[in-house]
Amino acid sequence: MASVTMQVNGKSVSKDVEGRTLLVDFLRNDLRLTGTHVGCDTSQCGACVVHVNGQSVKACAMFAIEADGAEVATIEGQANADGSLNVIQQAFQDHHGLQCGFCTPGMVMTAAALLKENPKPSEAEVRSYLEGNICRCTGYHNIVKAIMAASGQDVAAIAAE
Amino acid sequence: MPKDHGIGASDKRREDVRFLTGAGHYTDDIKTYGATVAVFCRSTVAHGIIKSIDTSEAEGMPGVLAIFTGADFADVGGNPAGWLINSRNGEPMKEPKRPVLAHGKVRHVGDAYAAVIAETELQARNAAEAIVAEIEELPAIVDMAAALAGDTFVHDEIGTNQCFDWGWIEDNRAATDAAIKAAPHVTTLELVNNRLVPNAMEPRCSIGNYDAGNDSYVLQTTSQNPHLTRLLISAFVMGIPENKLTVIAPDVGGGFGSKIYHYGEEALVLAAARKIGRPVKWTADRTEAFLTDAHGRDHVTKIELACEKDGTFIAFRTETMANVGAYLSNFSTATPTFLHGTLMAGNYTVPNVYVNVKAVFTNTAPVDAYRGAGRPEATYSIERVIDKAARELGIDPIAIRRKNFVKPDQYPFTSAAGLEYDSGNYDALMDRLEKHIDREGFAARRKESEAKGMLRGLGLNAYIEACGIAPSNLVGVLGSRVGLYDAATVRVNATGNLSVMVGAHSHGQGHETVFPQIVGEMLGIDPASVEIVHGDTSKIPFGMGTYGSRSLAVCGSAMVRATEKIIAKAKKIAAHMLEASADDVDFKDGQFTIKGTDKSVSFGEVALKAYIPHNFPLEDIEPGLEETAFYDPANFTYPSGAYACEVEVDPDTGKVRVDRFIAVDDFGNIMNPMIVTGQVHGGLGQGIGQALLEGARYDDDGQLLSASYMDYTMPRADDLPFYTVDHANGTPCTHNPLGVKGCGEAGAIGSPPTIVNAVVDALQSAGKNFTHIDMPLTPLRVWESMQTA
The missing domain is CATH 3.30.365.10 (Aldehyde oxidase/xanthine dehydrogenase, molybdopterin binding domain)
Structure with a gap:
């Protein structure tokens, strides 16, 4: 067992974990932050994306002890201080960017990383950035639209509905 | 003018708030005090005799609480098929037992023959690896034609690999044969409807709980239909009284059909919870999902369309082999028959239809309903052969469809495949489609593509489907053992x-x-x-x-x-x-x-x-x-649509890019346009995925080659375009109080032939003389087709 300490959504946490404990299992099982999901075992689906020191990371591809001393942000910490949805979350609701909701936390965390790097991404840039996030429900149309809307772009002209 | 609220308004979804903040409750999120973990031992061979299973070492390992093998369930019931199909000769279908754990034989890679319950997942995995099973490997039965011809059987006790040989409508067989024989023109097409894995993003998960005080059970599970699951467990598999079993399906992360069915893991966690007196949880990993979730499609079909020289349809005749895999999943016998054969008249007034379906057992995962379930297979066959016939006869693809459409004054219309369509207006849908696609501008767009060295094709399609299942009276006549x-x-x-x-x-x-x-x-x-x-x-x-x-x-x-x-x-x-x-x-x-x-x-x-x-x-x-x-409705609902797409094909690489996709649908009255549009988007994503990317592949030994996201190509955001979706002005369903028709599957039903028709159109524009490529249209397949055409 090894001791790990990290800031998760602004709160300091310390736990003893086995060395082989993945960050995603640490978040889900030890911290009961079950918003971060596991959709595959090959780091393809992106349902487990969190931010570690500001970078988007697949939490299934990192050991908890590798995040020792790090700042970790998960979907549970994304809403505004008053509990209302943040700009990206609100855009996903406004544009029906989710259906079953399982991939959604990873999508929101990936979108946040994209918009930090590229505040006004084109459609092609959004689609390319989502390469590591799989959604089976939406056909991606409304996810791409939501992310572009969250960046402040006018999406009203995007394909008729 | 769209409404602000109530029926017909695009109210935002209230459930989104919990999903967007990480506050959803999916089954694997449930953490119960004292919970233990189940891990399954799964066959690594497709077909074999279980000679022995040695659990002695595993039993003594740290944390191990119980071990189960097939012998522990030898006396409980099998997981039944929900639909009885009779063969053409009147014999009932073959129904071999589907046990909770394999006993005697393993029949597909992934077939579970033992399970370990331990304090932690790692302990359970370690112990599962210490279980030694001696399995005498038998030849794997993978190819359907070989399965029907061979003398090795997936289920020895039935002495055949044919589950049934079904004719629809058998009384129309002779007339259809005669019409085809006498027809001035017959177009024939052989095609494969590729095997798919549904791939809900949430893997299956089940938690068994037992309360000794009340002798009662709770099953928390990833299900699309908790009452059906309870009924199957109570009445057929475990014999637990229905009033002593609660089934809870909390937030479920997508289903697409794969979570309709009762699976052995659900029975196992209940039995284990009772034995050890603690909750038992099993969560599939993604490879387990690929190996054991019910797959979809997997038809091999020959279809013939007989018509007059002017394109008037005379007859459709279809011969299909449908893979049911190693065991009959709950709806597996309905999918290739009554959800497929009854739709084989399409949107058309064709007078003769005959369908023959042979369902075949193979050493592969069970195959069952996946988004669309039988109707995508019907639409694909019909709309591909119509496209081929139009080319052979030199008739415009829209004109040949319009010529044969059921007309608005013909409803209710009884099709030659026996369904009574209550409402629709296929010409109106095609009118709207033609407005959206700007056909006049196509030649210029094709020229632009060609200037870049690309080929451009336009694909067209019409579909009808039967959903909102359904009238118990009708499905009862058709073989359903449940009401709907x-x-x-x-x-x-x-x-x-x-x-x-x-x-x-x-x-x-x-x-x-x-x-x-x-x-x-x-x-x-x-x-x-x-x-x-x-x-x-x-x-x-x-x-x-x-x-x-x-x-x-x-x-x-x-x-x-x-x-x-x-x-x-x-x-x-x-x-x-x-x-x-x-x-x-x-x-x-x-x-x-x-x-x-x-x-x-x-x-x-x-x-x-x-x-x-x-x-x-x-x-x-x-x-x-x-x-x-x-x-209990009076009939199915009959959504219909007209779809079009334009693709660009790179002749150097064979890569297909979907440039635009237009879906015009009739869903009757619309309750929430935003959600209906989203349902169509999702169906299109899966249908385009089937057409271009996805395929579950077994090798000759029955090994699933595409058992992870490294190998099975899921559509990503950059594989798909923005879609144009139009479902205004539908014709209301005549028999339900809201006038609504189902919208969940349409996109997956209408899109595959649209894509393939477009790619064939693109390649023909380069002078390539071929008429068909089987899905998925991967760059390799397209490129190879171009070299040989």
């Missing part, structure tokens, strides 16, 4: 808000938002005061769940009926309160008024009175305000 009604209970609470318990299950469809829009409008109250309760058999009435685009058409109708009963009773209460006759009470916008007076009482006041029945005429009115309705 649904149910809803509307409970008006004393404080005036509502709890509505429904048999449908929402796993992405947005019921929690749409159902209150309907009830709210009917009662003239704020939809926010209506809460939908679903997914828990101890709370909801006996409904059959969500699949086959049935939630709104069937369960929504039950909810409307229950709400009508609420209004009828509330009028009686209002009449009592206002000292009038119930016949004189009007109800509008949440207010009860007496005709010709200014006396009124609000819905909330009536609700409160119902629960504080002082001075009630109890001989006339019971206290309380709660009503249940079961609804």
